[in-house]
Amino acid sequence: MNNQTVSFLDNLPIILAGPILKHTDSKSVTVLVVLKQACQVVLKVYDTIDDGERLNNCLLIGQRYTVALGKHLHVVAVTAVSGNGENLTSHRIYAYDLEFTLPNKTTLSLEQALSSPRFPYVSISYFQHQKPTFILPPHRLEDLHIIHASCRKPQGHGFDALPILDSLIATTKQIRDRPQQLFLTGDQIYGDDVADAFLWYASPLGDTLLGWEEQLPIGQTDRTPQELPAGTRATIATVNAGFTAGLHNKSEKVSSHLFSLGEYYAAYILAWSPVCWPDTFPDAHTITQDPDVIKFWQESVKYLRQFMATLPQVRRVLANIPTYTIFDDHDVSDDWNLNQAWCLRVLGNPLGRRVVQNALLAYAVFQAWGNTPERFAKGENGENLLKAAAAWSHFQGKNENAEKAIARYVGIPSINPHTNLPNFVLEDGVFTLERDPQVLTWNYTVTSNCHQVIVLDTRTWRGYPADAKPIAPPMLLSPSAMQQQLQAPLQQTAHHQHLTSFVIAPTNVFGLQVIDWIHHWQLKREKVFSTDVGDAWNIHFPALARLLTTLCEQRQKLVILSGDIHYSCTAKLSYTKTRNPQQPSVLVQLTASALKNEEPITRIIHTKLKNWLLPEKKRYWIGWNQPPNLQEISARKLRHHQAKNHPDWYCLLEWIPKQNRRNFHQLTDISGLVPAHKPTINPKWRWLEPFMFWRSRWFQDGREVVGVNNIASVHFDLTEVENDYQVIHDVYWFDSICSNQVVYSRFTTNFRPNNKS
Structure with a gap:
């Protein structure tokens, strides 16, 4: 274009x-x-x-x-x-x-x-x-069918898994089996880690749709998006805007970072519809002579074309199932509000503030408006935001009142005139970003006859420790956010025993133990931005303890839906109060990620190699309520620590193994895309293929996680035990051997506690 x-x-x-x-x-x-x-x-x-x-x-x-x-x-x-x-x-x-x-x-x-x-x-x-x-959604939990997924990067490796849902809906024979809700739990678009070929098209598309070019504040001058072509934005993104995705020799992650409002608008349109995509991309050699850039351009175009090819199915899916979304970091930029240091770096820079504001305005229009239409009704703050957005565009980005109104409604904190840094508020020993009374809230609750879904905003309402370095891991929900987002909706339905509660936590509550080790090691080295140290609940023990007690004091059975981590899995936590061991609580965490962003490391942990080298073992914690805290211990020392430290509760986390893969035969034929996806073997080495065990289905089918592109279904079966349900987590993915075949891995568990070692 x-x-x-x-x-x-x-x-x-x-x-x-x-x-x-x-x-x-x-x-x-x-x-x-x-x-x-x-x-x-x-x-x-x-x-x-x-x-x-x-x-x-x-x-x-x-x-x-x-x-x-x-x-x-x-x-x-x-x-x-x-x-x-x-x-x-x-x-x-x-x-x-x-x-x-x-x-x-x-x-x-x-x-x-x-x-x-x-x-x-x-x-x-x-x-x-x-x-x-x-x-x-139905009246009975056993008839409920929820789909969830996250992390959909257009140029991400492999096939987009979202079109699998199109086949699931198309082939459903019984009304009761048709999925009733789709929850996309983060990273619907990527503001950072954008392919050069994507920005090459999205940037002028955005300007064309707007009808004007935004003047971006960079240093002492203003520059338009077209003056910042694809592949040249790394220094500006890191130095002028303060973004951290490009730190630690990863400049390619931000070399085509989205900046302008038009670019963020265009990213949503291109993610959900085939209408505005180009027929062709230019040959890489006409863009650059750098062999590395040419290689990445050609590879990203290949995966972009695969993404484009199934957008008609994606469009049909989104038209036929109620879709609810919440942001994670990449909807704005990697590490968004990760810690106080990030906020100071980015929100203290005019360009950083503008980009975050643009991303949040685009989120408000393309995601939040549909999630919570009542907040955008006549006279509400959402409608006022839409009026400000229209005025901002009408005056071609030169209306100061409109810009201030947008910043106020989407939650951009004011600047301290003495330091030129964003303002924070001290709350219960933690700092939170200043929130205007008119700011829109992004968290929300969806309720039906049989279930309640509490969707958390774990990005804009964090608590940053006041007595620690700015890089210290935060509370993903500050004390007031915990009360308003989680405790209040749980209390409102506490007497509705027929409702099963779900909590959508875009960042995992519990992840692989090796990731915990890496996070703690990187925190000691103060390299927090390279591995997202602070985006996991279990890196901040007091916050995790507060979360668990909030959930388990209110509910005996609860499901957590999550994404973010580019692999899918199922885990169960049994939580027992020391003074009332006869009424334990069970949390089942179901993770589905990524729709389109598989990586070499996730493909490795998808295999049996993960089980052999780093199997997930049962993990035990003891915890206290006042002040909130917890301590991980071994099973052997559990009784000793209970007698010595007098905890208020203790819990056990266990990973649920997946069953052998099953075939899903109803997928629309996509065999035409296979040559561009399936790796080929050099003919002179073909004789070695029988010995390449790592390419076999036996080796590829690991025990604990699905590490390739996937989408998951959640449903329930009644068990023989009264009022107990079997939780069924079916994760659909493309067979790595025959990539036009979809298979699914089934994880099953229940709400019965397991406190045995």
């Missing part, structure tokens, strides 16, 4: 991305749509008959005007509600339709708005009526 004008928009449909089905319950349905021109959008929700085959009565209706985020970028999250008090129910397939009225009073149907000369036929439905459909 370089050197092209906005005429490229003529070949695009009105809808650039979406429809994306967002917050959905029995009383309301919200759909997000991204369009290239302003219009009024009407949403209608229908009952269906014959298991979804035919539309019936219109039950819900709503309308809303788009918000002009750019000259050619108009976004709306429209919510439909009942006019007569009628509610949607479980075990029924509902359909929805959209209607678009343009400024010239022309009205377009959904089918018309999706199609164009470049895209003459677009299917976003699983039925002949061509309307997207969905179902609500």
Whole structure:
């Protein structure tokens, strides 16, 4: 698209991305749509008959005007509600339709708005009526089906696993088996670690959609995104903006860092829709003569093309299942708010502040608006943020009042005029970033007839130790955040015994023990940015103790959904109060990562080599409530420490082994992509192939984790024990031997405590 004008928009449909089905319950349905021109959008929700085959009565209706985020970028999250008090129910397939009225009073149907000369036929439905459909969560836990995943980098190695969900929905034969909710638990886009080829396209696309070029504050001058081409941003990102992803000889991680608002907007559109992608990328040799850059360019283009090829399936998925999201660090930049040192480095720089503000504004529009539409309703702070965003674009980034309003609503702290550093507030012995009373909150809760999902914001409300160095690991939730985000919603439903509670923690509560060792070792060496020291709950013992007591004092059974770490696994924690051992609590942690970002190290731990060298053993802790703290001990010393140290509680963590892989035969054929993905063997070494045991399925199938691109399903079965459920965690991934075959690894556990050594 370089050197092209906005005429490229003529070949695009009105809808650039979406429809994306967002917050959905029995009383309301919200759909997000991204369009290239302003219009009024009407949403209608229908009952269906014959298991979804035919539309019936219109039950819900709503309308809303788009918000002009750019000259050619108009976004709306429209919510439909009942006019007569009628509610949607479980075990029924509902359909929805959209209607678009343009400024010239022309009205377009959904089918018309999706199609164009470049895209003459677009299917976003699983039925002949061509309307997207969905179902609500059930009344019984054993009928609940949740999908979760995280970490989707366009140029990440391997196939994108999100399209697997398209096949899961398409091949579901029973209504009760169709997935009801999708939770994307972080890193929906990558602001850092951006491929040069991606930025080469996303940057001018963003400017074109905005209709203007942002003036980025760099040193004493302002520069536009086009003056900062792909592959040249490392020094500016690290020195001028203060970002840490490029430290420790990793400049390639930030050489194409997103900076401008248009670039962050474009990243979301390109992540969720095939509409705006280019037909071709330039040959690497026309960009550079550096052989290393050429190599990385060609490799990233290969994986970008694989990503693009399955975007139609991704688009259909997002239109047909309620999708809830929360950010992690890469939605802004690696290490975002990792510790106080990061905040001082980045938020104390004009460019760093601007980039974080741009990322959070894009998150608010493309993720938070649909997650919590009530916060963007008329008169709410979310609506005020949208007005400020529209004003900022209308005045082409030169309206100071709009910029200040955006900063206030998305939570950018004010600057101390004496130090030019961000302001912090002291709270219960920790510093928190200053929060304006009008700031939007990003955490939220989703509740149905059988479950409650508490989605945590572990990035913007951290507690940084006041008596330690700025690089010290933080509390991922400050004391006030713990109360408001976790304790309050748990208490509100404490008497609803029929609800099973889920907590979405974008960063893992418990990870591999070797990672713990590395984090503590790197912390001693003060190299915290190279391995994300501080992003794990169990690196800050008082915070972990407070989390466990908050959860286990409120619930005896609880599921934690997490991602972030680029492998999937299942673990169970049994928590016993010393004074009341007859009422233990059980936390089951289900991790799903990455959708598209497998790495050499994760592919290694995917194999049996991990089990042989570093098997996960049972781990024991004793803990205290006042002040919160815990201590890891051996099983042999458990009784001794209980008698000597008088803990308030003790717990046992065990990793659940996965069962042998199972075939999933219903996947849409993707064999055409295999030659670009499957490694080839030099013919002269082919005779060695029978001896390459590491390529065999036997070796590839490890015991504890799935370390290749994957997506996971969570469901439950009743057991023979009264009121006990078996938790089933099915992790779907591409077979490393036959990469057009999808298999799944099943992890099963239950809510029965295991306090035996």
